[in-house]
Each structure stands twice: as C-alpha cells, then as structure tokens.
Amino acid sequence: MKYLSEFRNPEIVEQYIAELHKITTKPWTIMEVCGGQTHSLVKNGILNILPKQITMVHGPGCPVCVTPLTLIDKALYLAEEKNVILCSYGDMIRVPGSKRSLLEAKANGADIRIMYSPLEAVKIAQENPTREVVFFAVGFETTAPANALSVIHAQRLGLKNYSILASHVLVPPAMEAVINDKEAKIEAFLAAGHVCTIMGMSEYEPIVEKYKIPMVVTGFEPVDLLQGILMTVRQLENGEAKLENQYSRVVKPEGNPEAQKVIAKVFRTDDREWRGIGTIPQSGWEVNEEMAAFDANKKFSVNIQKVPECADCIAGQVLKGIKKPFECSQFGKACTPLNPLGAPMVSSEGACAAYYHYSEAMEEALV
Template identity: 85%
Template sequence: MKYLSEFRDPEVVEHYLEELHKVATRPWTIMEICGGQTHSLVKNGLLNLLPKQITMVHGPGCPVCVTPLNLIDKAVYLAEEKGVILCSFGDMIRVPGSSRSLLEAKANGADVRILYSPLEAVKIAQEHPHRQVVFFAVGFETTAPANALSVLHARRLGLTNYSILASHVLVPPAMEAVINDGEAQIQGFLAAGHVCTIMGLEEYEPIVQKYHIPMVVTGFEPVDLLQGILMTVKQLENGEAKLENQYSRVVKANGNPEARKVIEQVFEVSDREWRGIGNIPLSGWEVNASLAEFDANRKFSISIAKASECADCIAGQVLKGIKKPFECSQFGKGCTPITPLGAPMVSSEGACAAYYHFAEADVV
C-alpha cells in the first residue's frame, strides 16, 4: 500500500484537477476503456470533480460484461447436461444466461467451482482423472497468458480430462467498433494499462493515426486517471492525436514478450460476439486447431442456439458509451446486483455495479 500511496495523494489529485480546470476550454468526451478505471473514477468521486467541459463515458472494458449469452448457456449446459466440473472466476457465475446463471446451476446440483487461477483447475483435473474438468476462460489480453499456460501445463501432464471454454476478447477491435458506431461520439481514449502490460503499444498506433484520435495508456489510481485525462485534454485542446503512455512505470513499448509467446502457442484470432454489442470481426481468441483436445467447444461438440437479450436491459448502450447506467429505467429497480438483468450490474468491473455501489445521485 505504501507503493500506491503516492498515486492516491490528495495534494497531487488536487494539483491535476486544478490543471484540468485551467486547460479545458471546450466540451470533450473521453472514454476509459477499462472497467477497473471506471470503478476507480466512480468510487473516488472523480467524475464530480472534473471540469464541466469534460464528459467521461464508460467503454466495453469488462470482459465478463461482454461475454455473450450463448457462451454462458454453453457453460451451464456443460455443468448440467455433461456433468463436468465447471470451474470459473467468481464474477462469471452470477451473470445471467438466457434461462439461468452458473450460480443457479450450482444451486440445482451442478458441480460448479469458483477458482482464483486456471492452474487450480488443472490440479482438480489431476485429482479427478475420471471426471472432465472445464475452465471458463474469460478475459481480455490480460488473463490470456494464465489461461494459455493452463493448457500447456495440462498437455505436459498428459491430461485428457481438461479443457477450456474460451471467451477471450481483444481491446483494439472493440475501440474501432466504438469509434465507428454512429451513436457514439468519442473524442479521446484512456487505454487499459493492464492490457498494454501484456501486449505493448504497437496495436494502438494505427488506430490513433487512422481516426486522428488521442489515446493515453493509463493506470487505475486517482492520480493515474487524472494525469491520463489531463494528457488527453491537452492533446484535444491543441488539435493533436498521439499515443502516449502515462503508465510507463508498468507498461513497456513491447509489452511482455514471454507472455505474448505463450498466448501465440495456444490461441488464434477469431471473430467474436460481444454481449450487447454484436459481432466484432477478429476481436477474440480461440484455442488453435493443434490443441483441439483442450477446446471444450470442440471436445463436447457444443451447439446452443443464440438467445435474445433482455428487452429492458440497455447494457449494450452503456458498454458503447452512449448512455450512463442511471439512464436505464430498470437501474436500481428491476436490475440490482441481487436481481441483475445484465452483466454490468454483476461484474466487479461493470459500470452499472460501480454506479449502484459508489455513485452519488448527481454523478454525471
């Protein structure tokens, strides 16, 4: 915590807020692309401290939130109908599928287990050689190395009862999808620092150049976020469009080459359905064909019909930065963390959950 204290220093926060009030002369709309950044902005009350000219909107930066109904239904099917030991991170089990969540499947007797690491799932597969074990591998580029390592580890151990249900999504294609959406009016981005820690910066420069849009790779603490916003606003005020790295204490230009190498061994790029948004070409990772025996989709030949989203849920508009959570007629009423209509109210990185737990009534 001592290491983080300087990035939560009230005096430094006040300094950056003063600078922002001096620099911002026109209305600007900036999207933070990471759910962790959203929660920090809301929890620390930063949205109400920003100059009125600056509007922060919240992007599709929560991998749990964008996992489509179809994949959740597949996970439920595996747990209930195939009798597998279905392992998942905690956020995922409460996200509603078309008929029920993994938590409800667990309550009905399915063997659903909450883990902190996919390597725990490999250990479970070792301990239960006569049971099939599936890990629900959800995440952006950040969690992909650990999920890939679990596959490589299972292969080294000669396990034939371990596989993953991959739901990996990629940030750069999602950024382009948001920019190209007719309703979204984004003028600058705070890019997700943890993703860039793995992938580096090279994928973002083409987006900056193609759309002439400022982008600042930013951390998650109050000082990080305010400095990132200030860097973005300075570019906007000066008519510039550059890729800058506020999070240089962690993010290097080439990311983590060893982690990327592991990812490349296991995954290949594919089209991906994003919940509430739709199909985004080349925006996901699937287990490659050479490791097909570790791909739950192939192993179990899963075929689940696509289901429609809840008509009352505006999660897609929230994820694209078109609306704020409190603009949903069901927010805090028909949709709460106990009775969620959509994933952003459940996930620890969901914008709706952030507003429900932390936001003041007048947050903008």
C-alpha cells in the same frame, strides 16, 4: 511503484484538478475503456470534481459484461448436462444466462467451482482423473497468458480430462467498433494499462493514426487517472492526436514478449460476439488447431441456440458509451445486483455495478 499511497495523494490530485480547470476551454468526451478504471473513477468521486466540460463515458472493457448469453448457456450445458466439473473466475458466477446463472445451477447441484487461477483447475483435473474438468476462460488479453499456460501445463502432464471454454476478447477491435458506431461520439481514449502490460502499445498506433484520435495508456489509481485525463485534454486542446503512456512504470512499448509467445502457442484470432454489441470481426481468441484437444467446444460438440438479449437491458449502449447506467429505466429498480438484467450490474468491473454501489447518481435515478 514503491508505495500505493503515492498514487492516492490528495495534494497531487488537487494539482491535476486545478490544471484541468485551467486548460479546459471546450467540451470533450473521453472514454475510459477498462471497467477497472470506471470503478476507480466512480468510487473515488473523480467524475464529480472534473471540469463540467469533460464528460467521461464508459467503454466495453469489462470481459464479463461482454460475454454473450450463448456462452454462459454453453457453460451451463456442460455443468448440468455433461456433468463436468466447471471451474470459473468468481465474476462469472452471478451473470445471468438465458434462463439462470451459474450460481443458480450450482445451488441446484451442478459441480461448479470458483477459482483464482486456471492452474487450480488443472490440479483438480489431476486429482479427478475420471471426471472432465472445464475452465471457463473469460477475459481480455490480460488473463489470456494464464489461461493459455493452463492448457500448456495440462498438455505436458498428459491430461486428457482438461479443457477450456474460451471467451477471450481483444481491446483494439472494440475501440474501432466504438469509433465507427454512429451513435457514439468519442473524442479520445484512456487505454487499459493492464492490457498494454501484456500486449504493448504498437496495436494502438494504427488506430490513433487512422482516426486522428488521442489515446493515453493509463493506470487505475486516482493519480493515474487524473494524469491520464490531463494528458488527453492537453492533446485535445492543442489539436493533437498521439499515443502516450501515462502508465510507464508498468507498461513497456513492447509489452511482455514471453506472455505473447504463450498466447500464440494456444490461441488464434477469430470473430467474436460481444454481449449487447454484436459480432466484431477478428476481436477474439479461440483455441487453435494444435491445441484442439483442450477446446471444450470441440470436445463436447457444444451447439447452443442463440437467444435474444433482455429487451429491458441497455448494456450495449452503456458499453459503447452512448448512455450512462442511471439513464436506464430499470437501473436500481428491476435491475439490481441481486436481480440483474445484464452482466454490467454484477461484474466487479461493470459500469452499472459501479454506479449502483458508489455513485450519487444512484440516488438521483431512484427519485
């Protein structure tokens, strides 16, 4: 990518839109998996200029949004009851747990610090040898290498006071879960470009083959998204089901082998609970036995009782592409960024937050 402006070029956007209007003859429902793609679609007004036959629905690709209540309660327990220095990416701070958010706990005196990198948390552990430091390791495959690297770095430094509370989820199993949901009606996918940058594309080929569903690995800028949608609609209109790569300037078929090695050194695949969706088999990464000393769950014997989700929040239906945010009766009313009922309203990749801040649907929902 030479210049970012190349991928926001209005002339290219107009060309893609014109081509989409020309070739679209049937109604199609396409899911963009990544929350970053959702925000770009809404913020840039792309949903408003697509042919009316094309419906974009928003998938479970927001790691903060799918982090279950139980895990946030675990983080709160560590910060408040175990008096650890809890480090976290900023997105997690305002997400509601069963009783309060990490931000509220911080305001009440818990030592909770916002980090841009887990390596900052390792440095804090070095500087505070008498305190336990826990990094809340949330994310999809994209953030896993950095989180894993922090464990490797802490091990090399001989740190005994550093651990991570892992909440890593994986995209391919989530896609299959959405396809197999009886309420969801997804006919094609835009796959998350940054995830494929790490993991490559081979994991998606079995899904395309098994379900005969088109899939295009796509970037995040307006031109990226429109080209990805155009490539997808061409497949749909031609009755094809292939795995294609729109984001070839960044994504290679093999991904990043070195990053994959780092991940494999620290994590193992396991079942994972997804907020609003439920448990998806083999859909997450946990700290493996070799690195068990750096697993906060084991280190502190964390055992938090599972609590039900907010009954008024339809986050699960939004994350599975069954409903749009403005179809929630609480959207923009009882649920706002200042008083969220669920994570999609406060995460920077949450669909509800995107609609609240950028979409005309916000005004329509409040009429």
